[in-house]
Amino acid sequence: MATRSHRPGRATRAPDDPRNRDSDRNRPRRRLPMRLLLPLFVLAALMAMLMLRGYVHSEVLADHRVGPPAANDSVPKDILKGGPVIxxxxxxxxxxxxxxxxxxxxxxxxxxxxxxxxxxxxxxxxxxxxxxxxxxxxxxxxxxxxxxxxxxxxxxxxxxxxxxxxxxxxxxxxxxxxxxxxxxxxxxxxxxxxxxxxxxxxxxxxxxxxxxxxxxxxxxxxxxxxxxxxxxxxxxxxxxxxxxxxxxxxxxxxxxxxxxxxxxxxxxxxxxxxxxxxxxxxxxxxxxxxxxxxxxxxxxxxxAGLESLKGEAWVFLVQASDQTTDVLVAGLAVVGVLVFGRLGLMLILSVAHARRVRRRGFRWGETVTEPVSVLVPAYNEAKCIEQTVRSLVASDHPIEVLVIDDGSSDGTARIVENLGLPGVRVVRQLNAGKPAALNRGIANARHDLIVMMDGDTVFEPTTVRELVQPFGDPRVGAVAGNAKVGNRDSLIGAWQHIEYVMGFNLDRRMYDVLRCMPTIPGAVGAFRRSALERVGGMSDDTLAEDTDITMAMHRDGWHVVYAEKAVAWTEAPESVQQLWSQRYRWSYGTMQAIWKHRRSLVDRGHSGRFGRVGLPLVSMFMVVAPLLAPLIDVFLLYGLVFGPTEKTIGAWLGVLAVQGVCAAYAFHLDKERMTHLISLPLQQILYRQLMYVVLLQSWITALTGGRLRWQKLRRTGAVGLPGTGSGTPQQPVGGRPVR
Structure with missing residues (x-):
């Protein structure tokens, strides 16, 4: 009979050995971290306050029925003929x-x-x-x-x-x-x-x-x-x-x-x-x-005594619930203004952006034909690095490709070297993080225009060419590309697809017109080497190095623009846990970047435009509004349960209709199929709530002085090179299938 191997010299215990129970008692119990307990406590307290307010305002547990008159034969005659005091x-x-x-x-x-x-x-x-x-x-x-x-x-x-x-x-x-x-x-x-x-x-x-x-x-x-x-x-x-x-x-x-x-x-x-x-x-x-x-x-x-204390406590709680509700209603008004203001700005300014860049004869300046260095920082990207590199080799613009292997343990660098593709180099370093990998790539790049992308992203043949054309304008220091979700076949992928097209790319059109783009996406962005050198390269001060470098570019006086035709297909998280990790890092990193560049509010001249316009908008739309947005759902739930139900449903459907119009227009601009918008209502009910909790946890982490580690997402290599406007892989790229 085969025996189970174990470490030499270490005795095994029977399952019922009492020492096992002692060991279990001595083992420290895992406790929920404060950043999770505090949001749950705040949510429970707010719900309790809201319920108390509803009870005191006769909206909860109230009975407004009035009974009809009845006979009075059981009432004593002396009472019926008597006075008003009984x-x-x-x-x-x-x-x-x-x-x-x-x-x-x-x-x-x-x-x-x-x-x-x-x-x-x-x-x-x-x-x-x-x-x-x-x-x-x-x-x-x-x-x-x-x-x-x-x-x-x-x-x-x-x-x-x-x-x-x-x-x-x-x-x-x-x-x-x-x-x-x-x-x-x-x-x-x-x-x-x-x-x-x-x-x-x-x-x-x-x-x-x-x-x-x-x-x-x-x-x-x-x-x-x-x-x-x-x-x-x-x-x-x-x-x-x-x-x-x-x-x-x-x-x-x-x-x-x-x-x-x-x-x-x-x-x-x-x-x-x-x-x-x-x-x-x-x-x-x-x-x-x-x-x-x-x-x-x-x-x-x-x-007196306990009865008096109970009464005073009751009145205090009622007063607190009323004041809390007043604050919540004020917050609801604020978030309403922010949400509808943002939607209105996105619609109006994205129309202006589309008309400007799509009019006949529009050019950024002289056509850019000079070669480009493409940096691909990679850490354990074995499952997707091949299709990433092959998509770059198929580019119709002259490029060199630098894969910076950041201490991968899965053979990422070896896979790239074994491909033997022309113009592709591998730079190895000990694991030091994405900013360090990008800086290493900048130092080894041969050209003055530098494109940065993620190791799980796939470019179309025209992406690099479209991405660098804005550099025909000498004022432009950085360009944001059009990142799209490649693995959109699942429900969670479809929700992220809607978010990318509507929430990110429509936002970028708005910020482009306002000349205060807050983020060059890590999946597809381009920079002038001279601009990068002037701001000190990529920083590891925050977890959102892409937002950090973009804000630094603005403060240095450079223009940052959006190239809608520079399409990149990225692999979005495919599980709730992976999505949570990614968005938690994004939210926390954005807060770090805002805090780091808070002095841009007092910058002067062209470099101060971002501080006067961009930083307040980013703070309101990306931090304050999402933090307050759960109030919409709290009052929606309250209205559905305690009324007025019809008006509540009508108001929610009205908000959903406005969001649907914006989403449909964003899909029209990006030439995307409208079928994915079928899941928009469900996204508003489920997906959005997850994003709320993530942002709230980021707030708690920031307020409690917590530190957030870099969280590596597990890749599947599921994203190939889709055809334009489709979610299916294109066949050959560089002579071989992408998948």
Whole structure:
């Protein structure tokens, strides 16, 4: 029987050996890094705040149903014929009327930040007092108004938390409404109250078989139910005169008067109140609190200890949720302006760019025919280096090819040497990173025009020629080519294809017109040797050496332009993990480059144009907007779940339509087939969210001072040389198939 080999001198343990468990306990546990934990915590906190805000604004868990009238045969006759104050606390229902010329003004649904202060001002002016039946939602949001009510001698009653019809609710929901209402009152004013008014209540004679059991149950909890016997009907907004007539009792009777200080426009209520109070005071009426009018003990009880702390914590959290939501709404407005501003700029300026470079007779200057050095930095590119080099050899422009092997361990350099292709040289170095490899290539290049590309990229025969033509203009120091995704057959590849055509190449047209191109893509870019030497060559200060060198070119006064016909086919990541690694490096490197060149904001002259225009646009469009863009999806999800659903879906479809128009135009400019745009909606739902998380993680890494290693992507060699506008490989390149 074959035995498993193991390292000599090392004993093996049985699977059930106790020492294995000891070893497992001693092994340090892997923990999620802070850069992952912090985004998750922030997201959870924001979602909790948003849900709390929705609950307090009666958008979450609210019940707006109102039950129909019912029979009243189970309601005691004494209650139906009695007064507006109903006491069922002792199990023997009783009701009370107010003494003659005693008026208790009651205000429902507040406090309201607009109308409640005006009501309080009128009452203070006439030295009158009232009872405010507050909802927990409003008291939690405006605790200072509740405190003012108490300070000015008014009485507080409960009106539930979310204003549901309690006749339709379970006992547990009734308990919840009362306890939450008391919690809000405790946090706002440090008191409890024994007064309660059910929502949608009116006169005692209107009590029915549905509302009476609720009144009995609430009484068993220690509350006195207060309805009314004089309704101003101010909610109908009949005019100040009619409100006064409705609220005036007959024959000098006392009354509980119903008004509202919230729930809509209460300007008529405020106007009527001033005249109403002064007029009836002149006739000998008194306006006092309910307990004062009935000569009863105060309805207020101070709270302290844990109950007080819980109330204060609740009010604090509600205030924080409102403020957080205000910030989120402001952020949503900002990202809306940025997104639509960017789309508008891209459309307008890309049209201008296309008209300029495609008009008959357009030339950058004298035709460039001088030979070019093409640098191919390569690290473990064995699977794709052959098709890369063969595509270059097939170029219709005179070139030399330098493959700089950066310490590959998979025989990359040997593969190139064995090809024996003319004009192709291999330069070997110990592994030092891509910037060092490019600088080594620059030092060994024989020509003054230098093209840089990635080891997984394939050029078309015309790419080099089209890429260097802008150097006919002596002001041009660098040229960005048109990078396309070659492996676009998978769903993730199709999404990246849309991103490249719309997000990158349409962007480059816009930045070209504005003369502030932020990035020469590493897959296809060209430079003047003199320009590279003046800025010190490729730097390893950032992980985005292509963005870094481009910004340095601008600051040195060079023009950086876009050559749309210089097409290169690159291999995009084929797995989520690979994509994550690539974009994480790009995002973090871009932030590093922006920070490194932040002083370009104060550069002067032509070299300061990038700082005045380019750097702010790059910061807003590539860093701030993507960071805030998840707010669109957060509010979309909230709107879908809690409404208004139809408007939310319509708004999202509108944004998608605008993006679709931009994407279709970008595909038209690049002569790409529109079929890939079928996956655009799914890209917006799934792919974009991944990019958000990547950028957020990059932010966290930057803010926490983390260091990000260079992350090598695993290549498959799946990209050949597609025919123009197609995603399939062209047949022979340099006499042999690409694949």
């Amino acid at each position: 006491d069922t606390r002792e199990g023997r229902p009783t009701s009370l009327d107010l003494p003659d010329r005693e008026l208790v003004l009651t205000f429902d649904d507040g406090p309201d930040p607009v109308w409640t202060p005006k009501v309080l001002d009128v009452l203070k002016k006439h030295d009158a007092h009232a009872v405010f039946f507050i909802t927990g939602t409003m008291a939690s949001r405006y605790p200072e108004l509740v405190q003012r009510m108490v300070d000015e001698g008014h009485e507080i009653g409960l009106h539930t938390f979310n204003h549901p019809d309690l006749a339709l609710q379970s006992k547990s929901r009734v308990d919840w409404e009362l306890s939450q209402n008391q919690l809000a009152l405790a946090g706002a004013a440090g008191i409890r109250t024994s007064l309660f008014r059910p929502p949608y209540s009116s006169f005692a004679q209107n009590m029915d078989n549905n509302s009476w059991p609720v009144t009995e149950y609430i009484g068993s909890k220690g509350y006195i139910t207060v309805v009314n016997d004089t309704d101003s009907e101010d909610w109908r907004r009949p005019g100040a005169e009619q409100i006064i007539r409705n609220a005036t009792p007959k024959n000098g009777d006392g009354a509980v008067v119903l008004m509202h200080d919230s729930g809509g426009d209460r300007s008529q209520t405020v106007a009527a109140l001033d005249r109403y109070v002064s007029g009836l005071q002149d006739k000998g009426y008194r306006f006092d609190t309910l307990t004062a009018a009935l000569d009863a003990p105060s309805a207020h009880t101070p709270v």
